[in-house]
Amino acid sequence: MKRKKVLIIDDDLSCLDVMQLVVSGLGFETYTFPTWKSETIQEIINIRPDVIILDEWLIGVKGSDLCVILKSINQLRRVPVILVSGTEGLAEIARRSQADGFVEKPFDIAEIEEIVLRF
Structure with a gap:
């Protein structure tokens, strides 16, 4: 069985680091x-993630703007963000x-687990 791919x-x-530990701990x-x-978009397409966890405040760009871009790309439009x-x-x-969901910081580890398992 293929393991679910989660991109953070x-x-x-x-x-x-915390999110990676939580998600990888789920297997x-x-x-x-x-x-x-x-070039990150092409890397994401190549990874073919099952779920993307995206911070709203990245250096130089908003995650919500990136979400709109990701949802406009054929290969990524069905990937939950x-x-x-x-x-x-x-x-x-x-x-x-x-976006398909959101988690407010500071987050509880159980919130990250729940949202990743939901998708």
Whole structure:
């Protein structure tokens, strides 16, 4: 049976590490990106993730804007994207950007487990 692939994009390395530990502890294959570059989209397409966890505040770009871009790409449009942030109004930001869910920071480990298992 193929293991679920979870991609995590967060420039806060401590959050990235915690999420990676939680997700890999569930037995999933994890991929992490601490930064966003234009070539990242092709890398994501090549990985073919089952779920993407995406921080709202990355250096130089908003995760919600990236979510809109990811959802516009044929190979990625059906991949669930989960926004993660401590920003106010995250539910509305997630809705407007077509995200499939959201987790507010500071998050509880059980929240990350639950949302990854849901998708």
